[in-house]
Amino acid sequence: MASRITIEVTRYNPARDPEPRMTSYEVPLHREWVVLDALNCIKDHLDGSLTFRWSCRMGVCGSCGMMINGVPKLACATFLSDYAPGPVRVEPMRHFPILRDLVVDTSDFLMKLARSKPWIIRTVEKPADEEHIQTPAQLEEYRQFSMCINCLLCYAACPIYGLDPQFTGPAAIALAQRYNMDSRDEGASERLDSLSNREGIWGCMFVGECTQVCPKHVDPAGAIQQYKLTAATEWLKAMVLPRGAK
Amino acid sequence: MSTYWWLARWSYLTFILREASSVFVGWTVLLTLVQIWALTHGPSANAAFHEWMRYPLMLGVNVIAFLFVLFHAVTWFGLTPKAMVIRVKGQRVPDWAISGPNYAAWVLVSLGVAWVVLRG
Amino acid sequence: MSKRSNEPFLWLLFSAGGSVSALLMPVHLFLFAIAFPLGWLDPPSDETLLALIRPPLVRVYLFVFCFLSLFHGAHRFRFTLYDGLQIKHLNEIINVLCYGGAVLGTVTAAYLLWRIP
Amino acid sequence: MLDISSHDVVIVGGGGAGLRAAIAVAETDPLISVAVISKVYPMRSHTVAAEGGAAGVRLDDDSFDQHAYDTVSGGDWLCDQDAVEAFVKEAPLELMRLEHWGCPWSREPDGRIAVRPFGGMRTTRTWFAADETGFHLLHTLFQTSLKYDSVTRYDEYFVTTLLVDDGRVQGVVAIELTTGKVQAVTAKAVILCTGGCGRIFRYTTNAAIKTGDGMALAYRAGAPLKDMEFVQYHPTGLPFTGILISEAARAEGGHLLNKDGYRYLQDYDLGKPELTPVLRSMELGPRDRLSQAFIREQHKGRTVEGPYGPVVYLDLRHLGEKTISTKLPFVRELCLKYENIDPVTQLIPVRPVVHYMMGGVHTDMNGATPLPGLYAAGEAACVSINGANRLGSNSLPELLVFGARAGRAASAYAADQPPPSRRLLAGALEEEARLNDHYLQKRGGRERIADLREEMQRIMEHSVGIYRSGESLTGAADKLHELQERSCDVHLDDRGRLFNTELISALELSFMLEIAETMAQAAMERTESRGAHQRTDYPARNDENFLTHSLAYRDAAGRPQVEYIPVTITRWPPAERVYGREPPNGE
Numbered sequence A: 001m002a003s004r005i006t007i008e009v010t011r012y013n014p015a016r017d018p019e020p021r022m023t024s025y026e027v028p029l030h031r032e033w034v035v036l037d038a039l040n041c042i043k044d045h046l047d048g049s050l051t052f053r054w055s056c057r058m059g060v061c062g063s064c065g066m067m068i069n070g071v072p073k074l075a076c077a078t079f080l081s082d083y084a085p086g087p088v089r090v091e092p093m094r095h096f097p098i099l100r101d102l103v104v105d106t107s108d109f110l111m112k113l114a115r116s117k118p119w120i121i122r123t124v125e126k127p128a129d130e131e132h133i134q135t136p137a138q139l140e141e142y143r144q145f146s147m148c149i150n151c152l153l154c155y156a157a158c159p160i161y162g163l164d165p166q167f168t169g170p171a172a173i174a175l176a177q178r179y180n181m182d183s184r185d186e187g188a189s190e191r192l193d194s195l196s197n198r199e200g201i202w203g204c205m206f207v208g209e210c211t212q213v214c215p216k217h218v219d220p221a222g223a224i225q226q227y228k229l230t231a232a233t234e235w236l237k238a239m240v241l242p243r244g245a246k
Numbered sequence B: 001m002s003t004y005w006w007l008a009r010w011s012y013l014t015f016i017l018r019e020a021s022s023v024f025v026g027w028t029v030l031l032t033l034v035q036i037w038a039l040t041h042g043p044s045a046n047a048a049f050h051e052w053m054r055y056p057l058m059l060g061v062n063v064i065a066f067l068f069v070l071f072h073a074v075t076w077f078g079l080t081p082k083a084m085v086i087r088v089k090g091q092r093v094p095d096w097a098i099s100g101p102n103y104a105a106w107v108l109v110s111l112g113v114a115w116v117v118l119r120g
Numbered sequence C: 001m002s003k004r005s006n007e008p009f010l011w012l013l014f015s016a017g018g019s020v021s022a023l024l025m026p027v028h029l030f031l032f033a034i035a036f037p038l039g040w041l042d043p044p045s046d047e048t049l050l051a052l053i054r055p056p057l058v059r060v061y062l063f064v065f066c067f068l069s070l071f072h073g074a075h076r077f078r079f080t081l082y083d084g085l086q087i088k089h090l091n092e093i094i095n096v097l098c099y100g101g102a103v104l105g106t107v108t109a110a111y112l113l114w115r116i117p
Numbered sequence D: 001m002l003d004i005s006s007h008d009v010v011i012v013g014g015g016g017a018g019l020r021a022a023i024a025v026a027e028t029d030p031l032i033s034v035a036v037i038s039k040v041y042p043m044r045s046h047t048v049a050a051e052g053g054a055a056g057v058r059l060d061d062d063s064f065d066q067h068a069y070d071t072v073s074g075g076d077w078l079c080d081q082d083a084v085e086a087f088v089k090e091a092p093l094e095l096m097r098l099e100h101w102g103c104p105w106s107r108e109p110d111g112r113i114a115v116r117p118f119g120g121m122r123t124t125r126t127w128f129a130a131d132e133t134g135f136h137l138l139h140t141l142f143q144t145s146l147k148y149d150s151v152t153r154y155d156e157y158f159v160t161t162l163l164v165d166d167g168r169v170q171g172v173v174a175i176e177l178t179t180g181k182v183q184a185v186t187a188k189a190v191i192l193c194t195g196g197c198g199r200i201f202r203y204t205t206n207a208a209i210k211t212g213d214g215m216a217l218a219y220r221a222g223a224p225l226k227d228m229e230f231v232q233y234h235p236t237g238l239p240f241t242g243i244l245i246s247e248a249a250r251a252e253g254g255h256l257l258n259k260d261g262y263r264y265l266q267d268y269d270l271g272k273p274e275l276t277p278v279l280r281s282m283e284l285g286p287r288d289r290l291s292q293a294f295i296r297e298q299h300k301g302r303t304v305e306g307p308y309g310p311v312v313y314l315d316l317r318h319l320g321e322k323t324i325s326t327k328l329p330f331v332r333e334l335c336l337k338y339e340n341i342d343p344v345t346q347l348i349p350v351r352p353v354v355h356y357m358m359g360g361v362h363t364d365m366n367g368a369t370p371l372p373g374l375y376a377a378g379e380a381a382c383v384s385i386n387g388a389n390r391l392g393s394n395s396l397p398e399l400l401v402f403g404a405r406a407g408r409a410a411s412a413y414a415a416d417q418p419p420p421s422r423r424l425l426a427g428a429l430e431e432e433a434r435l436n437d438h439y440l441q442k443r444g445g446r447e448r449i450a451d452l453r454e455e456m457q458r459i460m461e462h463s464v465g466i467y468r469s470g471e472s473l474t475g476a477a478d479k480l481h482e483l484q485e486r487s488c489d490v491h492l493d494d495r496g497r498l499f500n501t502e503l504i505s506a507l508e509l510s511f512m513l514e515i516a517e518t519m520a521q522a523a524m525e526r527t528e529s530r531g532a533h534q535r536t537d538y539p540a541r542n543d544e545n546f547l548t549h550s551l552a553y554r555d556a557a558g559r560p561q562v563e564y565i566p567v568t569i570t571r572w573p574p575a576e577r578v579y580g581r582e583p584p585n586g587e
Ligand SMILES: Cc1cc2nc3c(=O)[nH]c(=O)nc-3n(C[C@H](O)[C@H](O)[C@H](O)COP(=O)(O)OP(=O)(O)OC[C@H]3O[C@@H](n4cnc5c(N)ncnc54)[C@H](O)[C@@H]3O)c2cc1C
Pocket: D012, D013, D014, D015, D016, D017, D018, D037, D038, D039, D040, D041, D042, D045, D046, D047, D048, D049, D050, D051, D052, D053, D054, D055, D133, D134, D157, D158, D159, D160, D193, D194, D195, D196, D205, D206, D207, D209, D210, D213, D214, D244, D355, D356, D377, D378, D379, D380, D392, D393, D394, D395, D396, D397, D399, D586, D587
């Protein structure tokens, strides 16, 4: 294995640079190094101004999403050696405004997440010391969708989000569906009010890339299709049943 | 995004091709309507229709249309398991168990249609 | 319900049409547009065909085939224009063209099938 | 440049403790305006990494007293027992509240919440959400917090100092990362929920953000840090990343081997090697003992020298692919994904790594520090339920119980405070000037952040590691203080304002050095061995002199002064920590 590898990283400081540009660095290539280690090596020893987000370096905090050779990936879970002999191209996540170098502005997602009402909605609260009965099978109904680490790789992968920034997008919808499917929740209809529109579930064209890149196997594409199916069924019911019978 | 974003990735391209199948779905309906019109308008209309369908250009278009429609069918059956989650005894039925019957139905229906048409 | 759009309706038509066209179109196209014109298979005579499509059940079949497939195609085509060509600002016109086309085709189909002698 | 905003209660930190506190404030009264300031988006906080679970009495054969006793004895009697009693009573209620908020707790077949056994707990009482409990807990709290309109979030704001006036804490100064703007956020009460400080050490399970900021903020503002000498090690971390390899790997029958392939634990009075795992013996001995055995093995030259320091091997190969894939899927995934190793065919290199900080900002049972207006909760605080050694799965419920208590107490306190004084503005401007003069507009500067950080980590590993001695500790605090002075001469490549992570690293380094000094000093002065604090020169516990909490105050010269206050003993007088008992640490 070659002992060094070249990394090309996007550098961009909007205060100074007219355009993002690529800069190459050479770093050691160790078997256990991930792309994040290479970036940290650059920051510690070559150029302290290189800017990127990271924290847990174990794939759960969701901070280190980047485009690695054009594919959205977690930098802490992507081995350098898989790209030997290089070079490796590291760019900020697609479809988001760049704040600086590899850091993108994700505040749009937070807004959309809140609009999806990702919390338990109930008409009557349970007494404080009483649990809900939820069988393992009922837990399985939504467990997969609850695994989302909000890394937003799916947004970087979804061309529809790239074309239409209004689109609520895969993770926020998957999380709404996570609560819809939770047997403890009664808020599905309320959530439908904010998501059954062109910006919400109906905007998804089932490209399926979101599911391809998701590091946590959340399958947002599936979540959205299932959501559409329930939404359409609800609509049919509302049409067929006389008013007030719901 | 650039106008040619769908060329950036293979998966984007297949997506766009899948979406483009809609044109050929419409085209196929049009053909069907023309044929019904011809059938109800006597021998000369039928003859014109048959001749039209034998034009090389027509044949070319129709082969392409067939491929697209085929692509639509395959992707459609492949995607159904995503939208339909069926559980038996708490276990999620694997994808193939949902798309498998789809394909089987497809074969049966196609054979059925062919049999009805060719029987005469 | 007012807060929600009519998308569910369009999507239901799209889905039903997707299934119908996926199931039926390949064989239809293959027979009538490829195998018969090329002489790979012997086509039934025009009289036989006419007799075949005369029963009400077959007319309904053909109507559903045309109607749902058209709405499937229109819906998909609408989004292909939106996304592929990025002309979403022409939203209204696209909608009118796509669904209008589908409605027109459906009416034509109904008329033609109704008029089968 | 300076922006000012104002809230009733300001919470620094968006981890488990911070979010629980925010919800507690919002639920107390929707008219109280509460701000959550966090240097990362809340769901990125390190609570997300907790795997094992959260303890709370649940089954009929269990009792509050048993949970309390396990906690107190596990903490080597350095816990405040009144706090422990309050803690064990409220823990199940808090965990149930999470159930109502949607936490996907793992279930029994009948649909009731399941509990699992955990190291150090004698009864089954650990609630869990698969092996990603912290992740689910944090996301549930975060998503639930979104529904409260009275909660304002300052995401990606880095707090640099507390605003103190009139003897009261009245707000914070923070840098908005995206713009570089300096923002003063005034408040009637401030709650520090900034988490631990594992990054002071080189090898740690802790995330990059765990740099002890809140502890340093409080300490600089005049509040004392309690029990800073108690640092918990976990015996099996991956050498390079520090990622935790769960105890489950050993419970399933994994062996620890030295460089000769020998199960060395048998040499350290930990039982005899058997083929099948035996509870409380060999690899299933207590975690502190295992970590200590590693060091002694290292001194004998029987560890393996790897590129990232000495390691021993965790051998799972004899378990076979089937067992590994079904019983230890996450362990295998971590090894494959982060170390490029497959435990089915390869040995896993492991070493003890720093895991948790027992010490922290001194608070009472309501999270109040001795400094009026300042509260603390979570790993940043030391209420004293963890004593000399935290028990596994006690930290997550601690965040909830004391996060909520601090939230309520701060709301009540804020209700009768006058509006923030005008003089705060001067303080904020001063801080802005300091940031400019010391970092952004400073000329020259010779030191590199990475060098100083490595130096600090070297000192800490050498002097405040698993074993300490008067010899190794002598001068450590001085050296750390020297580093602190050198850090004033740090050179930044990045002088821009937008998202200046290098500036943040420099500030974090200075925070870490500050508290590293208190750790070294407190360790130096505690001349006994207790729990995680093991002195080779004072190997015995000394209840006569040291049944006390250490409190480190920052003196005028910026050096730590250590004082002591007694431990609160209510019902469980100190006793021998039973040998060979279940491991008291958590994961
Ligand atoms: C790998 C691992 C596994 C663990 N497993 C378990 C377990 O199974 N059971 C258990 O009970 N415990 C476990 N623990 C311990 C437990 O997870 C932690 O103690 C706990 O999560 C700490 O939570 P916190 O809310 O105090 O801090 P954190 O979650 O660390 O949050 C700190 C917050 O403070 C913010 N912050 C810090 N500094 C600043 C600043 N200067 N300005 C602005 N914001 C700032 C950060 O942005 C962050 O939001 C584990 C720990 C680790 C490392």
